[in-house]
Amino acid sequence: MHKYKPEILRRLCVALLALPLFFPANTASAPAHSTTQSANEKGLEPIRKYIATGWDTLTRSLSDCSTVVDPKLAQESILYLPADIPMPASVIAMQEKCHIQVKRLPIVIHHPGEFDSGAITHHGLLYLDHKYVVPGGRFNEMYGWDSYFIIVGLLRDGRTELAKGMVENFFFEIEHYGTVLNANRTYYLTRSQPPFLTSMILAVYEAEKAAGHEDRAWLERGYGFASKDYENWVHAPHLAGATGLSRYYDYGTGPAPESIQDEVGIRRKVAAYFLARPALGSEFLAFNPAGEEPLNVVGPQFTMQVCDVQKTMAQPDCDSGGTVSLDAEYYKGDRSVRESGYDVSFRFGPFGSRTQYFAPVCLNSLLYKSEKDLETISRILGKAEDTARWHERASQRKELIQKYLWDPRRGMFFDYDFERGARSTYDYVTTYFPLWAGIATPEQARDLVKNLDIFERAGGLVMSPYETGAQWDYPYAWAPNQLIADVGLRNYGFNAEADRVSYEFLSDVAENFRRDSNIREKYNAVTRSSETKVSAGYQMNVIGFGWTNGVFLELLHDLPHDLGERLANEQAQQPKN
Numbered sequence: 217m218h219k220y221k222p223e224i225l226r227r228l229c230v231a232l233l234a235l236p237l238f239f240p241a242n243t244a245s246a247p248a249h250s251t252t253q254s255a256n257e258k259g260l261e262p263i264r265k266y267i268a269t270g271w272d273t274l275t276r277s278l279s280d281c282s283t284v285v286d287p288k289l290a291q292e293s294i295l296y297l298p299a300d301i302p303m304p305a306s307v308i309a310m311q312e313k314c315h316i317q318v319k320r321l322p323i324v325i326h327h328p329g330e331f332d333s334g335a336i337t338h339h340g341l342l343y344l345d346h347k348y349v350v351p352g353g354r355f356n357e358m359y360g361w362d363s364y365f366i367i368v369g370l371l372r373d374g375r376t377e378l379a380k381g382m383v384e385n386f387f388f389e390i391e392h393y394g395t396v397l398n399a400n401r402t403y404y405l406t407r408s409q410p411p412f413l414t415s416m417i418l419a420v421y422e423a424e425k426a427a428g429h430e431d432r433a434w435l436e437r438g439y440g441f442a443s444k445d446y447e448n449w450v451h452a453p454h455l456a457g458a459t460g461l462s463r464y465y466d467y468g469t470g471p472a473p474e475s476i477q478d479e480v481g482i483r484r485k486v487a488a489y490f491l492a493r494p495a496l497g498s499e500f501l502a503f504n505p506a507g508e509e510p511l512n513v514v515g516p517q518f519t520m521q522v523c524d525v526q527k528t529m530a531q532p533d534c535d536s537g538g539t540v541s542l543d544a545e546y547y548k549g550d551r552s553v554r555e556s557g558y559d560v561s562f563r564f565g566p567f568g569s570r571t572q573y574f575a576p577v578c579l580n581s582l583l584y585k586s587e588k589d590l591e592t593i594s595r596i597l598g599k600a601e602d603t604a605r606w607h608e609r610a611s612q613r614k615e616l617i618q619k620y621l622w623d624p625r626r627g628m629f630f631d632y633d634f635e636r637g638a639r640s641t642y643d644y645v646t647t648y649f650p651l652w653a654g655i656a657t658p659e660q661a662r663d664l665v666k667n668l669d670i671f672e673r674a675g676g677l678v679m680s681p682y683e684t685g686a687q688w689d690y691p692y693a694w695a696p697n698q699l700i701a702d703v704g705l706r707n708y709g710f711n712a713e714a715d716r717v718s719y720e721f722l723s724d725v726a727e728n729f730r731r732d733s734n735i736r737e738k739y740n741a742v743t744r745s746s747e748t749k750v751s752a753g754y755q756m757n758v759i760g761f762g763w764t765n766g767v768f769l770e771l772l773h774d775l776p777h778d779l780g781e782r783l784a785n786e787q788a789q790q791p792k793n
Contacts (some may be wrong), residue, residue: 260726260787266733268373278307281314282356288477288680295317295340295341328406332468333404341400344385352761354754355399357400358400360408360412361557365695367382396445407444408555413445413586415585418589432597442590442593456574456575456632458634471547483542485752490566496592499545502541502543504540508682551566561680562680567686567715573633574631577650584617629647629649643680645677645680648698650704674744677693677717678691686751687750691741693739695763705717705772721771724739735768737760
């Protein structure tokens, strides 16, 4: 196999191998509780009821056979146990009730990257101790960063025990699977997700304290696990070059297993994109001369046939000049963008292909917030030396974020490409993470507010102003970033702006709920609809949906009373379609 060279295009044209482009339709159906509401229910009561009952609909446990099912893979359901724990009684009961296979992981896992999940032939669910809430649809497991926004909603709805159990599950993951995982499936053992663990711990601790039960022993446990998980982000390979900042990085190689079924056709589109742009393609394509078998070094074989232009023009069939395939570098970027949670956008290069070469605003803001949270927790626990250490770490990271990620000319925070030694110019809504984390100066906050118009649309904040066909770009608004921006703006006293933007998103979700009787994972902020035309990544707009439910409750709580009444009145007065 030879590295693909741009000049090959001078004599080659592209012909796709047979494999029809097919994207599965969204066959998800609304939960049973989202059927037509009675005529006398007014305002926001139907959507509040949907969310309240939805927590139970989306809750998974080992007493439910559907917990093990993986909609992303068409294969037999398997439950995997850590190598170092005895068989729990709940697993024995589930095995008998659900007739599922139960296996053990081959080794004891101490840290991420220690075990190559590619060695697992048949992937399955990773055991967790407690009940948990899933996002919904194809996402039938507990996710690393989704869970923060779900927990915020659970606590707002008074479901503290369920929220605490989910945090306990993250402690279990750290102890037995090495880190907080992307989600509890075996193919996720190679990566984590944006680190919200300390925010979850403190949210549960403060909720219990407010209810008259301050569990300092539990906080101490959480402090130990969060400190251990933090280390995953501040050592190689998660270091962003010599910047002192951190990056997203997946330990695995080749195509992500969870993408094989639902994202069929995407790799052919990616390869065609790079073929049409030789300057980019040289980094991510490998050329296999005619007569030479492609090396299957990146997982399931994916190739595109290329034709000799001069010969093929004179005949109906392709005179093959060889094949091209996406190389290991592309797949490393694709996997790493999945750790970021923003899969897929063009923020880290086309299709996220260069994710591993960026120090991201979101990740480093989250790590600063983690350091400040650990400083707070250690102070509560009376660990003076630890408090000073966390304070120093947070101060150092804040300085580095200001040095590398702030652009004073644009008045925004940008990701930093440490391989090329240059700050990105890609406008992205994660620029508001430093407001949420408390990193920005008052002057920077004012600049960021002036730039709201880059992202603000009729239905909330879009991810970016760039229409790339990716679901994490224009024109889509996602609940997590609405809440991050809302809290960030309020942190710096910009309540009027926070009210306006959060109302736009809340009314978008409520209006679509009135039409469809469900809540989705994302919304089109321009058309104020749940319609999506995604061409990069999976195509569906999943119903459920855990983090939108949680964020809706929290944004509604933060909204002034008069605006909350206005929203309820609008919903009550407009007829249901």
